[in-house]
Amino acid sequence: MDTNQYMEMFLEESKDHLQSLNERLLDLERDPADSSAINEIFRSAHTLKGMSATMGFTAIAELTHDMENVLDLIRNDKLKADEDIVDVLFKCIDALQQMVDNVSDGDPENSVEVKDLVDRLNAIATGNQQPAAPKAAExxxxxxxxxxxxxxxxxxxxxxxxxxxxxxxxxxxxxxxxxxxxxxxxxxxxxxxxxxxxxxxxxxxxxxxxxxxxxxxxxxxxxxxxxxxxxxxxxxxxxxxxxxxxxxxxxxxxxxxxxxxxxxxxxxxxxxxxxxxxxxxxxxxxxxxxxxxxxxxxGQSVRVGIERLDSLMNLVGELVINKTRLEQIGNTHRIAELVETVEQMDRVTGDLQSIVMKVRMVTVGQVFNRFPRVVRDLAKELNKEVNLTIEGEDTELDRTVIDEIGDPLVHLIRNSMDHGIEHPDDREAKGKSRVGKVGLIARHEGNNVIIMVTDDGAGIDANIIRNKAIEKGVITQEDGDNMTDAEAVRLIFLPGFSTSDVITDVSGRGVGMDVVRTTIEALGGVIDVETKKNEGSIFKIKLPLTLAIIQALLVDVQEEIYAIPLAAIDSTINITPEDIKTIQNKETIVIRGEIIPIVRLDRALNVVSAEDKEDEEIYVVVVHVGDKKCGIMVDKLIGQQEIVIKTLGKLLSGIKVISGATVLGNGQIALILDVAILMQ
Incomplete structure (x- = not known):
């Protein structure tokens, strides 16, 4: 039988069964008497064995068969799922995951060494199995x-x-x-x-x-x-x-x-x-x-590759661009029939865009479901007691965002458990429960999704962060003295910054939190942290629902058009040159009693600017990233428009101020500004 045609299905189904094995084995560990959990585990292992045997992956089939022998004893109450047995089963699942990954990568499945696991499974099975009562012949x-x-x-x-x-x-x-x-x-x-x-x-x-x-x-x-x-x-x-x-x-x-x-x-x-x-x-x-x-x-449901969805989104994007172009032609030449047709086309493209967006949406539960196992293993490694709670796993995000958000969340979870949650004895001495709490929370907030990683641990000491940053030369003593505690805590997101004196497998290598911030910002999101000493910390990630089509404000700088994502804009104002004040060598303006730094976009982009006119009004777009605000000075405000984000490609990927580009209705290219970089 030619099994190549079934390979994609095998890999997808194997992934689902392995995830089910992880989740249900965690349930069994919490409650060894949970018969539904052991039945689900047995069923998943059995199905995985059959699939593997059919596809010719004998190493996977043999390991799952040996697991079945132990699971069958547990299912028939001849063996208790104690800590040692559960640990062995978890290691088997990890080995199976590696085997499936090898198959996916085109490597031999049997390159994973499982002899020790097989020996331990056989020892468990033969050491506890009781002879079955004979059946009546009839x-x-x-x-x-x-x-x-x-x-x-x-x-x-x-x-x-x-x-x-x-x-x-x-x-x-x-x-x-x-x-x-x-x-x-x-x-x-x-x-x-x-x-x-x-x-x-x-x-x-x-x-x-x-x-x-x-x-x-x-x-x-x-x-x-x-x-x-x-x-x-x-x-x-x-x-x-x-x-x-x-x-x-x-x-x-x-x-x-x-x-x-x-x-x-x-x-x-x-x-x-x-x-x-x-x-x-x-x-x-x-x-x-x-x-x-x-x-x-x-087919009630169809598995579709993300590449096809990307192609479909690109086609919808081109349709949006041409719709805008037709709208411009109709308004310019005052063709009533064309304007009416474009209005109807606008409704159709809007519905089509909405459907494509929904097709690309997947629940964050696909990412969250890996963390119960991560927390369980890390708690054992750190000799801590931790309970993980998950909320909002049905919250949906664009598939592209989902694919990238997993690693940053792993860093945040590990950080909370290593730096945040105290040892049980220390928690008890503080009057806390011996069991620490880590939370994963997701929810919609406007056109964004908020993901929070919380813990009830020791919190982050702003003074320790401040002193460590001065010691490492990250900031000066004067900068440290002028910093608020909230600003000092945010220093943990700087590259290479770590407060750990001891290097471990969990933390202390000076990597992790800067990677988190870089990844989040690359997705068009922001990350912030709130903390209270001895009460815990909250890492808050704000992400856009989608990365493909967004609303933006078009602005003009020296006859070039730029796009600023609407989600990052706080307001637009007009000022005069007299409103600009210099504080500590930085230009600022005051809005409703709040001092806000400003950025001259022509200077930030190194474009030739005309001479300033003293009596001319200046347009300022006030943007925000987290709690920080900044005013971006531009020549003109063109208006709000729906734009299709296009990547710059490898050749221009090093330009930090620009996050992408879009094609306008008249065929002109507009560059999309990276607000977070401009504010640095």
Missing amino acids: SAGKKADNETIVPPTDIELSDIDLDLINSAKDSGLRAMQVKVILADTCVLKTVRSYMVMSALDEIGDVIKSIPPTEDLEQEKFDLEFELILLTGEEEQKVESILMNISEIKKVIIKLINVPAPVKKNISVEKKASVPAAVKKNAPAVKKQAIQHHDNMKS
């Missing part, structure tokens, strides 16, 4: 390898089921209880169950299934299910038909005998096929299975 069938096959048990039948069975018997049909056992390597169990339903539909009707159809559709069953079939065929024929379906390991059939019904005035048309009464009332199981198959064919 209640069990045997396979060649002595595996016990349990025959169908009696199924509780409703009055409707009994009426259907008796009606069928009156027509000379048989009622059979069919138990289907899938092969251990079965990958798509739902598809196999549908194939069974379809095959039986050719020779009769299925009136009941155990588990219910909904569970079969959602693959909420292990490797076996049972059906009630009404048919005119012999048992051997039914068994033969089903055994011809691939990945069916065993079919066991038992005839159903029910008491004769009380005579009713029911007319039943006798014929060789299934009676009309049975056909009419028939099984929702079969209908739902067919509906499920139709859905599978038409």
